[in-house]
Amino acid sequence: MAKKELNLGILAHVDAGKTTLTERLLYEAGAIDELGSVDAGTTQTDSLTLERQRGITIKSAVASFALQDVHVNLIDTPGHPDFIAEVERVLSVLDGAVLVISGVEGVQPQTRILMRALERLRIPTLVFVNKIDRPGAGDERVVHTITERLTTAVVPMGTAHALGTRGADFTLSSAEDSVFRARLAEVLAEGDEGIMAAYVEDESELPYQLLRDALAAQTKRALVHPVFFGSAVTGAGVESLMIGIAELLPASTGDPDGPVSGTVFKIERGTSGEKIAYVRMFSGTIHTRERLRFGSGLEDKVTAITVFERGPAVQRPAVSAGAVAKLWGLSKIQVGDRIGETGTDASDHHFTPPTLESVVVAGKPDDRARLRVALEQLAEQDPLIDVRQDDTRHELSVSLYGEVQKEVIQATLANEFDLEVTFRETTPICIERPLGTGEAIEFLHAESNPFLATIGLRIDPAPDGSGVDFRLRVDPRTVPLYLYKTGERFSERMGAYARETLREGLFGWQVTDCIVTMTKCIYSVPDGPPSKRGPLSTAADFRKLTPLVLMQALECAGTVVCEPTVRATVEIPTGSVGAVLAALARLDAAVEPPSLRGPLSLIETVLPAARAHDLQQRLPGLTGGEGVLDSSFAGYQSVSGHQPTRRAYDAESVEG
Ligand SMILES: Nc1nc2c(ncn2[C@@H]2O[C@H](COP(=O)(O)OP(=O)(O)OP(=O)(O)O)[C@@H](O)[C@H]2O)c(=O)[nH]1
Numbered sequence: 269m270a271k272k273e274l275n276l277g278i279l280a281h282v283d284a285g286k287t288t289l290t291e292r293l294l295y296e297a298g299a300i301d302e303l304g305s306v307d308a309g310t311t312q313t314d315s316l317t318l319e320r321q322r323g324i325t326i327k328s329a330v331a332s333f334a335l336q337d338v339h340v341n342l343i344d345t346p347g348h349p350d351f352i353a354e355v356e357r358v359l360s361v362l363d364g365a366v367l368v369i370s371g372v373e374g375v376q377p378q379t380r381i382l383m384r385a386l387e388r389l390r391i392p393t394l395v396f397v398n399k400i401d402r403p404g405a406g407d408e409r410v411v412h413t414i415t416e417r418l419t420t421a422v423v424p425m426g427t428a429h430a431l432g433t434r435g436a437d438f439t440l441s442s443a444e445d446s447v448f449r450a451r452l453a454e455v456l457a458e459g460d461e462g463i464m465a466a467y468v469e470d471e472s473e474l475p476y477q478l479l480r481d482a483l484a485a486q487t488k489r490a491l492v493h494p495v496f497f498g499s500a501v502t503g504a505g506v507e508s509l510m511i512g513i514a515e516l517l518p519a520s521t522g523d524p525d526g527p528v529s530g531t532v533f534k535i536e537r538g539t540s541g542e543k544i545a546y547v548r549m550f551s552g553t554i555h556t557r558e559r560l561r562f563g564s565g566l567e568d569k570v571t572a573i574t575v576f577e578r579g580p581a582v583q584r585p586a587v588s589a590g591a592v593a594k595l596w597g598l599s600k601i602q603v604g605d606r607i608g609e610t611g612t613d614a615s616d617h618h619f620t621p622p623t624l625e626s627v628v629v630a631g632k633p634d635d636r637a638r639l640r641v642a643l644e645q646l647a648e649q650d651p652l653i654d655v656r657q658d659d660t661r662h663e664l665s666v667s668l669y670g671e672v673q674k675e676v677i678q679a680t681l682a683n684e685f686d687l688e689v690t691f692r693e694t695t696p697i698c699i700e701r702p703l704g705t706g707e708a709i710e711f712l713h714a715e716s717n718p719f720l721a722t723i724g725l726r727i728d729p730a731p732d733g734s735g736v737d738f739r740l741r742v743d744p745r746t747v748p749l750y751l752y753k754t755g756e757r758f759s760e761r762m763g764a765y766a767r768e769t770l771r772e773g774l775f776g777w778q779v780t781d782c783i784v785t786m787t788k789c790i791y792s793v794p795d796g797p798p799s800k801r802g803p804l805s806t807a808a809d810f811r812k813l814t815p816l817v818l819m820q821a822l823e824c825a826g827t828v829v830c831e832p833t834v835r836a837t838v839e840i841p842t843g844s845v846g847a848v849l850a851a852l853a854r855l856d857a858a859v860e861p862p863s864l865r866g867p868l869s870l871i872e873t874v875l876p877a878a879r880a881h882d883l884q885q886r887l888p889g890l891t892g893g894e895g896v897l898d899s900s901f902a903g904y905q906s907v908s909g910h911q912p913t914r915r916a917y918d919a920e921s922v923e924g
């Protein structure tokens with residue numbers, strides 16, 4: 269019988285203790301004999317030189333251990349917001365997650381962002397309140413902020429003692445604990461009519477085993493989130509968490525004999541530069557030397573397979589449903605590709621895509637070609653950096669989440685590719701939204717139309733955040749079915765041509781939040797009536813004519829450039845409110861009235877993403893080093909005044 273597998277993500281705000289907890293779990297489960305530490309740079313999952321030097325996780329990493337009859341693949345993820353793309357790629361392969369919250373700092377901005385994604389994807393999640401050994405750690409206070417700011421569907425699974433001391437510990441509640449039983453009944457009643465009825469009648473009559481079973485069932489359905497407390501450093505509470513992982517999270521039960529299906533969630537390069545793909549198998553079995561189909565219909569042969577076993581990866585002849593493996597030999601594979609079938613998960617975004625970009629300049633002009641190859645290799649591992657070269661200056665630019673990511677790219681290029689680079693100033697990636705409705709049509713046989721088709725397109729504005737929607741509003745008899753088989757297929761391809769066109773709008777930015785409607789469609793046929801007569805239209809005619817018509821429609825509609833904004837919460841000493849408000853006014857920030865809480869005050873503000881960095885840098889000076897800034901993406905807002913064009917570098921910032 270196939271082993272039970274649990275693919276478990278460890279997620280949290282930066283520095284909450286994910287890597288330390290991962291190391292502790294591996295140690296307690298006997299997968300490693302010696303406990304490494306982040307501060308000494310000796311953990312299993314922070315294995316990159318840069319991670320060890322900086323003491324932060326940059327890439328997600330896998331390690332495994334056995335827990336009762338379950339084989340657990342732990343995926344340790346980075347918490348820094350600049351590396352959220354790493355978390356994104358992992359989400360689609362998880363059976364469950366542990367969300368780590370620091371017992372001292374409590375719920376932090378990234379905690380909320382992660383919890384929202386976990387809830388949206390219905391990933392069963394346990395909460396681990398870490399660092400209970402540190403002075404200032406809380407228990408009830410933290411649970412209170414969890415219910416206030418994350419979710420009310422939580423059940424603390426026990427009690428923490430001697431908080432804030434080295435001897436801090438955690439005891440699981442038992443059947444005899446009436447407060448625990450009451451809390452269980454109350455939370456579980458929400459998702460279980462039987463418990464609800466009994467709860468209203470007399471909650472103390474509910475059998476404990478029934479509550480435990482319902483807890484496991486509802487946790488596995490991501491309806492309820494059990495909360496554990498402990499310390500990854502001292503090991504307190506970790507055994508209880510492990511019991512919870514085994515009992516409350518759903519090990520996967522894929523079919524090893526079914527059709528092959530897996531998802532690639534990470535790509536790395538081996539010691540001799542070969543590509544290694546991390547795949548999570550959902551169904552079927554892959555053997556070495558087997559040819560696999562993946563991504564956009566590509567094929568390649570697997571030359572070697574390793575699976576994770578008690579810590580590191582070991583070579584195996586095959587990998588089956590449920591497991592995570594590293595595959596060699598698939599040279600054309602990309603992050604997000606599905607294996608065994610075509611398609612990709614890479615376009616399902618759960619978090620905001622990068623909102624910044626910067627030009628990367630090779631230290632030596634001769635290195636430009638090598639730089640391009642190196643950046644393309646980095647983009648294999650992180651497609652969101654989206655390497656681009658502009659046509660006139662041939663400059664290379666990448667999309668970024670922030671300054672730390674920039675430093676990491678710079679260090680990686682130096683260490684792994686022996687390339688010294690500098691970055692130009694970081695600028696926001698704007699978008700364009702249509703201002704009004706625009707319509708255009710190109711007729712078959714018209715002089716202005718070099719292609720064999722009539723296409724009419726309309727573009728209309730749509731609500732913010734809605735993306736690009738394509739609609740077909742033509743007589744079904746006019747659709748070239750001989751090219752596209754079905755109307756749906758035609759609509760899908762036309763939608764793809766339209767989206768491709770809208771990657772660059774009137775000012776060079778991606779156009780979004782609009783509806784494109786096809787209003788007219790004619791193709792030419794050799795034996796058709798005179799108006800349609802001509803050589804038979806090909807798919808290329810439709811593909812090439814779409815951008816011409818759509819850009820004309822867009823010109824009619826007009827567009828407005830919108831820049832990314834962030835919502836920042838600034839916590840500062842009340843004495844510096846005046847100075848901070850004045851600085852915010854200079855940064856064009858929309859400020860809500862400050863809420864004064866005794867010696868500390870909170871200011872909520874929305875400001876352009878490009879300015880948030882300035883604010884971050886000025887804050888220590890304005891607040892005597894006491895100010896704290898938390899920020900999260902807050903959508904796009906139209907740029908007032910001059911509409912910036914993409915790649916409009918002013919002359920003095922371009923050297924040479
Ligand atoms: N006192 C105490 N310190 C802890 C605990 N867990 C982690 N730390 C410390 O907190 C710091 C961050 O720990 P990491 O494990 O690197 O945190 P992380 O969540 O993996 O951080 P990123 O991956 O960079 O987001 C390190 O200095 C750890 O030693 C804990 O339970 N108690």
Ligand SMILES: [Mg+2]
Pocket residue numbers: 286287288314324325344345346347
């Ligand atoms: Mg880490």
